[in-house]
Amino acid sequence: MESDVYSRKCGSRQVLDRIGDRWSVLVVLTLAEGTKRYGELAQRIEGVSQKMLTQTLRALERDGLVTRTVYASVPPRVDYALTDLGRSLLDLVAGLGSWATTHLAEVEAARARYDAR
Known part of the structure; x- marks a missing residue:
């Protein structure tokens, strides 16, 4: 692996790509609240498609950031946790979430101003 974070082949770059992805951030924030089932995640993270949530x-x-626990029940139960x-x-x-909330008015x-140009 290369050690240049700007290179696509760099392991650190790949980790940054993962944790910097918008869906990853929202999944991590949601799982910070505790263990969730897939449906709870899908309901909490508005706008995420089934495909993107599954991929994320x-x-x-x-990457070792989330565990998936499958329970042998009918219907099957799957829990996700950090x-x-x-x-x-x-x-x-x-x-990041706090920064976004604090600076929302400035960004808007x-x-x-940009859109008015």
């Missing part, structure tokens, strides 16, 4: 959960599981590694992201992701004003 699989990618986060593959791993210790996933929980280590919470301060960073919560900080900048958008309005």
Whole structure:
């Protein structure tokens, strides 16, 4: 693996791509509230398609950020939760959410100025 974060082949770049993805951020924030079933995640994260939620959960599981627990029941039950590694992201992701909330008015004003040009 290359060690240049700007290169597509760099492992660090791949990790940044994963944790910087909008759906990944929202899944991590939702799972910070506790273990969720797929339907709960889909309902909480407005606008995410079934395909994107499934892909995001699989990618986060593959990267060791999320666990998927399947229970042998009828109907089958699947729970998703953050791993210790996933929980280590919470301060960073919560900080992004807090920044977005704090600076929303400024961003909206900048958008309005830009759009008015």
